[in-house]
Amino acid sequence: MTTIEKPKTHSAPYEPQTLERGWQERWRTQGLYRSTEGGGKPKYYVLDFFPYPSGDGLSVGHCRNYVPTDTLSRYFRMRGFNVLHPMGWDAFGEPTEQFAVLTGTSPRVATDRNAANYKRQFDLIGCSYDWAREIDSSAPDYYHWTQWFFLLLYKRGLAYRAVQWQWWCPRCQTTLSNQEAQDGVCWRGHTGLTKKQIPAWYFKITDYADQLLEGLKEREWPERIKLMQENWIGRSEGCEIGFTTEAGEPLPVFTTRPDTVFGVTFMVIAPEHPTVEALTTPDRRAEVTAYVERAKATSEIDRLSTEREKTGIFTGSYAINPLNGDRVQLWVADYVLATYGTGVVMGVPAHDTRDFAFAKKYGVPIKLVIQPPDWEGTRKTADDLDDAYVGPGTMVNSGEFDGTPTPDPAIGAVTRRVAELGLGKGTTNYRMRDWLISRQKYWGAPIPIVFCPTHGEVPVPEDQLPVELPEMANFTPDGSGRSPLARATEWVNTTCPTCGGPAERETDTMGGFACSSWYFLRFCSPDHMGAPFDRAKVDYWMPVDQYVGGAEHAVLHLLYARFWTRVMHDAGLIGFKEPFYRLRNQGMLVVSTPHRRAIDPNATEPWVPITTEEAQALRAKGEVVEMRSAKMSKSLRNVITPDEMVEKYGADSLRMYEMFMAPFDQEVEWNEEGINGQRRFMGRVWTLVTETWAEASGEHYTASDEALTRLRHKTVKKVSEDLEKFRFNTMVSALMEFANALGERHRAGAWKTASFQEAVGTLVLLLAPSAPFIAEALWQLTGGFGKGKLAPAESGDPKTRFGEIGSVHQQAWPTYDESLTRDDVVTLVVQVNGKVRDRIELAADADEAAARAAALARPRIQEFVTNPAAAKFIYVPGRLLNIVAR
RNA sequence: GCGGAAGUGGUGGAACGGCAGACACGUCAGCCUUAGGAGCUGAUGCCCGCAAGGGCGUGAGGGUUCGAGUCCCUCCUUCCGCACCA
Numbered sequence: 001m002t003t004i005e006k007p008k009t010h011s012a013p014y015e016p017q018t019l020e021r022g023w024q025e026r027w028r029t030q031g032l033y034r035s036t037e038g039g040g041k042p043k044y045y046v047l048d049f050f051p052y053p054s055g056d057g058l059s060v061g062h063c064r065n066y067v068p069t070d071t072l073s074r075y076f077r078m079r080g081f082n083v084l085h086p087m088g089w090d091a092f093g094e095p096t097e098q099f100a101v102l103t104g105t106s107p108r109v110a111t112d113r114n115a116a117n118y119k120r121q122f123d124l125i126g127c128s129y130d131w132a133r134e135i136d137s138s139a140p141d142y143y144h145w146t147q148w149f150f151l152l153l154y155k156r157g158l159a160y161r162a163v164q165w166q167w168w169c170p171r172c173q174t175t176l177s178n179q180e181a182q183d184g185v186c187w188r189g190h191t192g193l194t195k196k197q198i199p200a201w202y203f204k205i206t207d208y209a210d211q212l213l214e215g216l217k218e219r220e221w222p223e224r225i226k227l228m229q230e231n232w233i234g235r236s237e238g239c240e241i242g243f244t245t246e247a248g249e250p251l252p253v254f255t256t257r258p259d260t261v262f263g264v265t266f267m268v269i270a271p272e273h274p275t276v277e278a279l280t281t282p283d284r285r286a287e288v289t290a291y292v293e294r295a296k297a298t299s300e301i302d303r304l305s306t307e308r309e310k311t312g313i314f315t316g317s318y319a320i321n322p323l324n325g326d327r328v329q330l331w332v333a334d335y336v337l338a339t340y341g342t343g344v345v346m347g348v349p350a351h352d353t354r355d356f357a358f359a360k361k362y363g364v365p366i367k368l369v370i371q372p373p374d375w376e377g378t379r380k381t382a383d384d385l386d387d388a389y390v391g392p393g394t395m396v397n398s399g400e401f402d403g404t405p406t407p408d409p410a411i412g413a414v415t416r417r418v419a420e421l422g423l424g425k426g427t428t429n430y431r432m433r434d435w436l437i438s439r440q441k442y443w444g445a446p447i448p449i450v451f452c453p454t455h456g457e458v459p460v461p462e463d464q465l466p467v468e469l470p471e472m473a474n475f476t477p478d479g480s481g482r483s484p485l486a487r488a489t490e491w492v493n494t495t496c497p498t499c500g501g502p503a504e505r506e507t508d509t510m511g512g513f514a515c516s517s518w519y520f521l522r523f524c525s526p527d528h529m530g531a532p533f534d535r536a537k538v539d540y541w542m543p544v545d546q547y548v549g550g551a552e553h554a555v556l557h558l559l560y561a562r563f564w565t566r567v568m569h570d571a572g573l574i575g576f577k578e579p580f581y582r583l584r585n586q587g588m589l590v591v592s593t594p595h596r597r598a599i600d601p602n603a604t605e606p607w608v609p610i611t612t613e614e615a616q617a618l619r620a621k622g623e624v625v626e627m628r629s630a631k632m633s634k635s636l637r638n639v640i641t642p643d644e645m646v647e648k649y650g651a652d653s654l655r656m657y658e659m660f661m662a663p664f665d666q667e668v669e670w671n672e673e674g675i676n677g678q679r680r681f682m683g684r685v686w687t688l689v690t691e692t693w694a695e696a697s698g699e700h701y702t703a704s705d706e707a708l709t710r711l712r713h714k715t716v717k718k719v720s721e722d723l724e725k726f727r728f729n730t731m732v733s734a735l736m737e738f739a740n741a742l743g744e745r746h747r748a749g750a751w752k753t754a755s756f757q758e759a760v761g762t763l764v765l766l767l768a769p770s771a772p773f774i775a776e777a778l779w780q781l782t783g784g785f786g787k788g789k790l791a792p793a794e795s796g797d798p799k800t801r802f803g804e805i806g807s808v809h810q811q812a813w814p815t816y817d818e819s820l821t822r823d824d825v826v827t828l829v830v831q832v833n834g835k836v837r838d839r840i841e842l843a844a845d846a847d848e849a850a851a852r853a854a855a856l857a858r859p860r861i862q863e864f865v866t867n868p869a870a871a872k873f874i875y876v877p878g879r880l881l882n883i884v885a886r
Numbered sequence: 887g888c889g890g891a892a893g894u895g896g897u898g899g900a901a902c903g904g905c906a907g908a909c910a911c912g913u914c915a916g917c918c919u920u921a922g923g924a925g926c927u928g929a930u931g932c933c934c935g936c937a938a939g940g941g942c943g944u945g946a947g948g949g950u951u952c953g954a955g956u957c958c959c960u961c962c963u964u965c966c967g968c969a970c971c972a
Contacts, residue, residue: 013925224890224967231889231968238972255972268972310970335970345972353887354970431971554967660910662898667965674898676923677910683925730900733909740909747926829905834953836905874952880904884952 014686016650016679020773024123032809033085033128037540041082045541046073047580049549049557050135050519052090052512053114055099056634058121060658060670061589063642067658068586068728069548070127074769075723077128078813084541085128086523088135089115092143093512094172097443100475107443107475111138125642126651126772128809133526137515142522143445144466145532146515149564150437150448151459152571158204159437161449161457165272166436168196173477175200177436177511179232179556187556198481200438201447201508205563209233209430211577212562221583222665225554232555234431239415240424243267243346245279246318246327254341254429257351258418259410262398263369265359266329266347267319268312270338271295279330281316288313288332295334310335310358322423323414324399329364341429349388356388370406371396435560437510440483442475444509452496452503461497467505483507516557517564520544520579535573544580551585558583584726587666593630593638596623611637629669640670652771653678659728659770678732682774685739685767688746692760693782696752705755706824711741712759713820719766720813728770735766768808779808822878829880830855832864848875855881 027033037043048069051062058066073085089111096107096114115136122129135142153159167181168174171190175198180187205212213233216226238256245251253267269276271292280288291313312333319330328347335354336345349359349366359366368382370393395404400417404410415426438447446467448460460467470491475484485507486492496503518532524541525534549557558580565579594615595607609630610618619625632639645654656678662668715738722731742759745751764782768775823844828851830838838860842851852875855861856868865871865885874882 227890228967234971236971253972257972335972337971340971342972347972352972354972429971551966660898666892666899668898671898671911674911680925681910729898730909733900736909827905831904831953834904839905872952874904876904880953882904882952 012690014683014774016652016682016773017647019777020126020646020651023773023776024126027128027807027809028131030807032807033130034132035082035084035086035130037082037537039082041080043084043541044073044076044081044546045084045544046076046546047085047520047523047544047548048087049547049553050088050090050137050516051118052093052095053111053118054095055110055114056639057114057117058642059589059632060640060642060645060654061632063125063654063658064589064664065548065550065586066122066127067125067655068664068726069546070125070129071655071659071728071769072546072723074128074772074809075720075813077809078765078768078811080812084133084523085130086133086135086526087119087122087127087129087131088133088519088523088526089118089137090512090516090519091115091136091138092444092509092515094174094441094443097441097475100443101477104473106471108138111136121642124646124651126655128772133523135519135522135526137445137512137519138443140466140468143515145522146445146510146518147448147460147465147467148462148532149518149568150445150510150514151462151465153203153567154449154459156567156571158207158567159201160204161199161201163197163199165195165197166200168194170194172441173481174439174441175436177513178433179435179559180511180513196481200436201449201506201510202434203437203563205435205560206430206432208563208566209235209432211566212559215562215566215578219578219583220581222551222585225551225558225583225585228554229559232432232559235428236430237426237428239411239418240342240427241346241418242322242423243319243344244322245330246320249275249278251275251319251344252342252424253344253346254427255346257348257407257411258414259395259401259404259406260348260351260369261321261323261346261414261418262395262401263348263350263367264321264326264328264346265349265365265367266331266355268331268333268336268345268347268358269315270336270343271332271334272338273332273343276315276332279315279317284314284316288315291332291334298334310354310361312358312362314362322421323418331362333358339433340431350382350385351388351390353388353390356385367397369395369397435563437514438508439511440477440481440507441509442469442472442484444512445515446485447506447508447510449506450494450496450503451506452498452501454501455496455498457506458496458498458503464497483509485509513557513560517560518568520561521568521574538574542574543576543578545582547580547583548586550588585665587662587664587668588631589670590629590667591632591638591640591670592627593636594625595628595630596625609636609638611635613637629667632670640672645672645675649675649679650682650773652774653682656681656732656771660732662729664726664728681736681739682771684743685763686774686778688739688743689760689764689778689782692746692751692756696757699752701752701754701757703753703755705745705750705753708741708745708753708755708759710820710823711738712755712762713816716762716766716814716816717818717821720816723769732770735763735770738766739763762814764808765811765814768811772809776808779811780805826878828854828878830858830861831880831882832861832885834882837861837864844878846877848873848877851875851877851881855883 046069048065073083077083091111096110099105099110100107137143150159167176169176169186169190170192172186175196176186181193185191186193213230213235216229219226236256238254239258240252240254241258241261243251243253276292310333312331315330315332317330318327321328336343347355347358349355349364350368351370366382370389372389372391372393393406395401395406395410401410401413404413419425446469448465448467450458450460452458470488472484472488477484492505492507494503494505495501521533521538525537528534561579566577568574569577593609594612595609596618598606598608607626607628615625630636630638642654653675657675660678661674715734718734719731722734742763745756764775764778825841826844827839828842829836830840838858840854840858842854852873865883872884
């Protein structure tokens with residue numbers, strides 16, 4: 001035991017590198033961040049999107065997520081909440097497998113190494129995760145339950161195997177879900193996606209389309225994310241109408257505008273539609289076949305581009321409009337999607353802009369069936385249309401419906417008639433497709449299905465789970481389109497759970513988004529055996545109170561997890577339908593990076609980021625290189641790591657800066673110069689507290705400093721409110737202003753007051769969530785200075801005095817008195833005709849007469865207001881007096 | 887094209903309809919130091935002025951109001967989302 005040495009008048013300098021060392025270990029030994037259920041405190045579950053532990057480690061960009069949530073967790077703990085703040089690894093995935101292919105390192109080894117590195121970095125930046133709850137989605141005792149959920153979905157008819165056209169990434173050598181393949185670019189950033197038709201497993205997320213839409217309503221989520229999910233689900237109500245071919249074959253269409261059905265002059269079939277061939281007349285065959293082939297070869301992105309002019313080709317056949325018997329041309333066009341609606345579209349050129357353009361181009365007739373209101377009584381016809389008329393109006397040329405106002409009640413009336421005639425019915429369509437879960441990859445959770453020659457696909461019985469990944473040495477795709485697992489012959493060859501005869505295992509694994517669809521439940525009881533989770537613990541902790549992660553998962557993880565949660569709810573496993581109560585997306589952290597012009601002048605992004613070395617080479621060749629913002633990425637070698645920042649400035653300064661830089665949800669460019677400001681701030685706080693303590697130790701002052709007391713209450717209020725509202729940047733400013741006010745008093749020698757001592761103590765507590773290391777060091781050093789415990793502890797190393805005074809992180813959050821957050825004397829701004837002319841000190845509650853008198857007594861005001869009797873006064877108590885003078 | 891968000895000093899950004907530019911970065915000056923990419927003090931929107939002070943200022947233009955960065959209308963720009971969904 002060493003005795004605390006009272007610092008000399010000039011205290012030791014602030015050295016974060018040594019100061020921060022060792023605290024995490026002490027906190028962990030003390031079990032400070034262990035969360036246990038119950039205890040009478042309200043619970044608060046603060047969750048970060050669990051990361052994929054990549055070999056690159058964390059960048060300061062990632063810290064923009066983790067630092068604020070950690071600060072929030074620490075704040076809620078001090079506020080007396082039972083906080084669950086866990087961390088784990090979304091460990092299955094393509095990059096690790098790729099790494100294995102390239103280096104021969106086993107994915108297991110690479111994953112463990114990467115996770116350990118992440119953990120080290122989280123520790124370094126002061127994160128307060130409950131590591132006893134660490135989970136790893138690639139561990140058998142985790143994916144055991146991912147497989148169990150697969151079987152649950154299977155048993156509930158929500159998992160099925162089918163052969164359909166799929167997105168395929170040639171680089172990843174695997175199929176991808178629609179969500180992962182948006183815009184023809186794989187979610188890992190690979191272009192050149194193709195389509196492939198192979199058997200694969202699907203989750204029937206479409207069954208939950210309406211529920212998923214409905215459940216969005218009460219979520220405290222960014223509107224942007226809710227909108228993206230709504231668009232993705234893409235619900236649209238309409239009517240299916242049974243057109244037939246002239247030969248009598250059914251050819252139903254889906255339309256949202258049944259009120260225009262009498263205006264159909266042509267129909268369009270998707271090139272992939274199975275009936276195209278049969279509908280093509282012999283004389284048209286050659287042309288149609290060529291068109292279809294061309295369409296299939298055209299990339300999906302091009303086909304879906306609105307820029308592109310519509311093309312199509314006449315099949316030679318006709319269809320019959322069942323409502324009026326019209327004979328209409330049947331066309332094939334690549335803008336019609338085989339996967340939406342019925343793959344056949346009715347063409348109403350007069351009332352649909354796209355159909356209008358198509359009809360004009362190919363000389364298809366245009367028939368007016370909805371009369372615009374201002375055409376009433378005119379002789380205008382379809383020939384007078386410059387473009388399709390899509391607005392409201394009155395039905396015309398529509399037989400029994402003539403005169404019906406549209407869209408209401410016409411749509412309903414026609415839909416009813418269609419149903420009465422047995423031609424169709426009102427239906428709802430969704431853009432969302434079922435979720436493709438199969439991946440032809442090794443490093444994923446095996447799909448627990450066995451194929452038996454006699455019994456077909458057989459689910460692996462629950463007591464035989466987990467289906468463990470076999471050890472393999474070579475993960476290189478062999479080009480067969482099958483998972484490397486197919487080569488693990490011993491593992492593949494198994495017995496049928498039903499008959500015991502020889503059978504083969506499914507060799508596809510589940511995409512990583514299956515594993516991440518339930519991890520938030522596992523955190524509630526990470527070591528639970530015999531079930532995916534302990535119901536009581538899930539009931540206690542769930543739903544997640546505050547979820548934080550990047551917006552890029554808007555229609556991926558965030559939709560999948562909601563779907564799984566609803567399935568579990570329907571299976572009676574949990575008592576809630578939505579997993580995440582509040583959601584926030586942190587803004588991206590970008591970094592100034594050299595860019596060259598895109599080679600393709602029509603590229604969507606005209607600038608391409610490059611490395612500094614590439615930039616030098618290009619500049620030497622006289623090419624244009626511009627500095628622009630880009631995401632940090634290892635390949636661009638523009639990654640800033642927390643390690644180097646902690647080394648240079650300390651973790652506290654990094655944390656403060658991450659939050660101070662910009663509003664939480666806003667994109668911001670990293671600027672290392674700024675972090676110095678926080679480093680200086682930490683240094684000032686250190687000097688202020690240690691010097692005050694050294695000088696005042698043992699003394700208790702009684703004088704009060706009313707203004708400082710009020711500032712303290714204001715600051716506590718501001719910091720608390722800002723934290724809860726995710727306004728971390730202004731929270732930091734408030735702390736700086738508070739510290740600056742203390743510093744001023746200290747320098748002016750006006751610090752020997754009780755108010756000052758209390759304020760210094762409060763400052764340390766207010767800093768604890770944001771800057772946990774310096775706050776703890778100061779707390780231990782001063783023994784809760786300002787709380788009456790002025791003398792240093794009798795004995796012991798300041799770093800191990802938990803027993804005496806506890807950790808700063810176990811202290812109660814300071815409270816404030818609302819009445820003291822307002823000043824009693826204010827500076828009243830005096831305006832004349834809206835321009836500020838003077839300022840007067842006045843009691844906050846002064847009435848208007850007093851304010852007027854005070855203002856008019858001032859010579860500066862008298863100059864501007866020559867005739868006060870004629871003036872009008874606007875008085876906002878505590879703020880301003882505006883004198884409107886003539 | 888449709889929908890959303892945003893345009894504020896040299897920079898990041900503050901600002902319940904009420905003192906625009908808090909808090910920082912940077913810059914400049916001074917102090918201290920053997921030295922400093924350290925620390926401290928001060929100045930720092932623009933224009934006029936020695937100063938006191940005055941004028942102008944939140945993308946552009948209009949409006950509402952005693953008062954507008956903030957509310958309303960038109961336009962411009964940027965970012966994001968959706969984009970043949972029948």
